Amino acid sequence: MASLTTDLAFITNYPMVKASCMELGKKVFGVPAPPRIIGFNGRRSKSFSTRAVMQVDRVVEESKNADFLGLDVVTETELREKGFLGLRKTKLVCTVGPACCSYEELEKMASAGMNVARLNMCHNTRNWHQDVIRKVKKLNHEKGFCVSVMIDTEGSQIHVADHGGPSSVKAEDGSIWFFTTEEFEGCRPFTVQASYEGFAEGIKEGDELVVDGGMATFEVIERIGNDLRCKCIDPGLLLPRAKLSFWRDGKLVEKHYELPTLSTKDWSDIEFGISEGVDFIAMSFVRDDDAVKHLKNYLSTKNKFIKVLAKIESLESLHNLEEIVEASDGIMVARGDLGVEIPLEQIPTVQEKIVDLCRQLNKPVIVASQLLESMIEYPTPTRAEVADVSEAVRQYADALMLSGESAIGSFGEKALSVLRMASTRMELWSREENQQPAFPKCKIGVSLTDQIAEQICNSASRMANNLGVDAVFVYTKHGKMASLLSRNRPIPPIFAFTNVESTQMALNLQWGVTPVFFDLSDDMDANMTKTIDLVKSKGLLKEGDAVLIVSDAIPTVYQSLQVKIV
Numbered sequence: 001m002a003s004l005t006t007d008l009a010f011i012t013n014y015p016m017v018k019a020s021c022m023e024l025g026k027k028v029f030g031v032p033a034p035p036r037i038i039g040f041n042g043r044r045s046k047s048f049s050t051r052a053v054m055q056v057d058r059v060v061e062e063s064k065n066a067d068f069l070g071l072d073v074v075t076e077t078e079l080r081e082k083g084f085l086g087l088r089k090t091k092l093v094c095t096v097g098p099a100c101c102s103y104e105e106l107e108k109m110a111s112a113g114m115n116v117a118r119l120n121m122c123h124n125t126r127n128w129h130q131d132v133i134r135k136v137k138k139l140n141h142e143k144g145f146c147v148s149v150m151i152d153t154e155g156s157q158i159h160v161a162d163h164g165g166p167s168s169v170k171a172e173d174g175s176i177w178f179f180t181t182e183e184f185e186g187c188r189p190f191t192v193q194a195s196y197e198g199f200a201e202g203i204k205e206g207d208e209l210v211v212d213g214g215m216a217t218f219e220v221i222e223r224i225g226n227d228l229r230c231k232c233i234d235p236g237l238l239l240p241r242a243k244l245s246f247w248r249d250g251k252l253v254e255k256h257y258e259l260p261t262l263s264t265k266d267w268s269d270i271e272f273g274i275s276e277g278v279d280f281i282a283m284s285f286v287r288d289d290d291a292v293k294h295l296k297n298y299l300s301t302k303n304k305f306i307k308v309l310a311k312i313e314s315l316e317s318l319h320n321l322e323e324i325v326e327a328s329d330g331i332m333v334a335r336g337d338l339g340v341e342i343p344l345e346q347i348p349t350v351q352e353k354i355v356d357l358c359r360q361l362n363k364p365v366i367v368a369s370q371l372l373e374s375m376i377e378y379p380t381p382t383r384a385e386v387a388d389v390s391e392a393v394r395q396y397a398d399a400l401m402l403s404g405e406s407a408i409g410s411f412g413e414k415a416l417s418v419l420r421m422a423s424t425r426m427e428l429w430s431r432e433e434n435q436q437p438a439f440p441k442c443k444i445g446v447s448l449t450d451q452i453a454e455q456i457c458n459s460a461s462r463m464a465n466n467l468g469v470d471a472v473f474v475y476t477k478h479g480k481m482a483s484l485l486s487r488n489r490p491i492p493p494i495f496a497f498t499n500v501e502s503t504q505m506a507l508n509l510q511w512g513v514t515p516v517f518f519d520l521s522d523d524m525d526a527n528m529t530k531t532i533d534l535v536k537s538k539g540l541l542k543e544g545d546a547v548l549i550v551s552d553a554i555p556t557v558y559q560s561l562q563v564k565i566v
């Protein structure tokens with residue numbers, strides 16, 4: 001079948017709706033099958049005319065054609081509106097839940113800038129998750145989005161069992177409560193069921209039992225076998241699945257439960273993720289590098305290029321931070337559970353330390369939990385929440401994550417737009433105020449080839465900043481050089497052209513990188529000429545624009561760095 005990608009720009013005096021654009025596309029092309037619209041932009045100009053830009057293609061097969069440029073619709077729209085420097089660098093992860101799981105809602109989230117859809121395997125059924133994953137993939141294929149999929153394991157943790165009781169119970173000051181592992185249906189007054197049998201092991205009278213990092217606090221007054229009798233000393237709410245931790249003399253009682261990092265259920269969720277072709281697996285409650293290495297080995301024996309992210313959410317993981325970061329493909333600062341194990345006032349500095357370490361060691365890092373918590377209920381964020389989001393952006397985290405805000409909140413799309421605005425604003429401010437971060441000090445390359453790649457990327461980033469080029473183009477199979485460029489947080493955006501789908505989807509999490517699917521050839525000059533011509537033909541590059549070109553597609557044969565004036 002003929003393989004043709006055509007760009008059309010319609011300029012009308014009336015606001016256009018998508019359906020009429022489709023109609024128009026059909027008329028112009030006169031193709032037997034309706035053309036597939038993968039790009040649509042309804043920006044209003046000053047005169048209230050609307051410019052709708054459509055990219056129409058006829059066959060999905062085109063993506064395998066050398067003349068096909070797999071630039072996603074959201075980036076293309078943003079590029080047309082804001083230019084290269086206006087592209088958002090910080091990536092956005094959204095937890096998908098009942099509030100945003102229909103095809104239409106997912107499309108809205110994708111249009112609003114969701115780069116990665118996260119599925120928390122703690123909740124809902126296998127069928128539900130499967131349905132969401134397939135919808136996201138369908139959106140990518142049919143509508144030209146580029147949204148990666150992440151599953152997040154349930155992991156082993158002690159919490160209050162969700163036994164179908166009321167949504168929350170109040171614990172009054174001085175009231176006496178019984179924490180038990182005995183299973184029961186419904187609810188019993190002043191009785192809380194813990195999810196793990198050995199939860200009270202090593203606990204003594206006088207220890208404090210803290211619920212959800214401070215929602216309520218109890219003093220242990222008696223231990224009866226596996227159960228605890230406690231007095232409420234700081235009243236508050238007990239929510240379903242509330243997290244339990246024990247403290248003694250102001251420090252967490254570190255308990256080494258005989259629980260594996262990946263439970264039987266987690267392994268079966270991982271198998272499910274593999275069979276559905278997810279791009280990331282986030283591992284909950286990682287303690288050390290062993291579990292990460294184990295999963296990575298398992299995936300590589302199955303020849304799966306799924307990236308493994310380690311969630312830092314326990315005190316123990318902080319003790320082993322460097323090994324965990326080294327072993328994993330990326331990190332999530334999971335502040336929700338972390339705040340149960342360390343005093344809350346330590347969260348900001350710990351977050352900064354993790355974000356910095358990840359950049360030094362070249363691993364993408366996500367800052368997660370409670371970023372816009374109040375937006376689960378309200379349509380605007382608190383000022384403090386906006387400050388928190390901006391701080392994560394100022395620290396140059398790769399990505400920000402929404403949890404309940406998108407999963408169960410009524411304002412998921414609005415929350416996403418707050419993240420978008422706040423990150424774009426802070427990125428701009430950092431540039432205007434010349435607050436670019438210092439380049440990472442540590443050298444990570446071990447082999448000479450790796451060291452060469454690293455030095456090329458360091459020099460390229462410096463040149464890109466000093467010359468003020470419009471964009472950096474990198475040709476890459478495994479994403480290595482794209483990530484080494486991103487590590488320096490250069491001013492211009494990085495376009496990573498790759499012919500490996502798993503690389504494209506993995507790069508979606510990296511700061512400042514726009515992954516683009518392109519059928520790379522062994523002829524680097526041809527790759528360069530073709531990509532520049534294709535981007536130019538879309539009207540995205542104009543005469544006089546400067547692009548810095550970096551390549552690692554055939555590492556030992558051809559690594560280069562050059563500046564091309566279009």
Ligand SMILES: Nc1ncnc2c1ncn2[C@@H]1O[C@H](COP(=O)(O)OP(=O)(O)O)[C@@H](O)[C@H]1O
Pocket residue numbers: 095096097098120122123124336403404405407408
């Ligand atoms: N797939 C889902 N189905 C139903 N509810 C979900 C789902 N994912 C998330 N949620 C809801 O959104 C809330 C926030 O999500 P998240 O932070 O991922 O989970 P948790 O609060 O369990 O750590 C959850 O407490 C849960 O109520």
Ligand SMILES: C=C(OP(=O)(O)O)C(=O)O
Pocket residue numbers: 120122152284313333334335336337338368369403
């Ligand atoms: C992201 C987190 O993990 P989860 O939502 O799975 O508890 C967290 O604890 O902050």
Ligand SMILES: [K+]
Pocket residue numbers: 120121122152153154155284
């Ligand atoms: K989880």
Ligand SMILES: [Mg+2]
Pocket residue numbers: 284313334336337
């Ligand atoms: Mg957690």
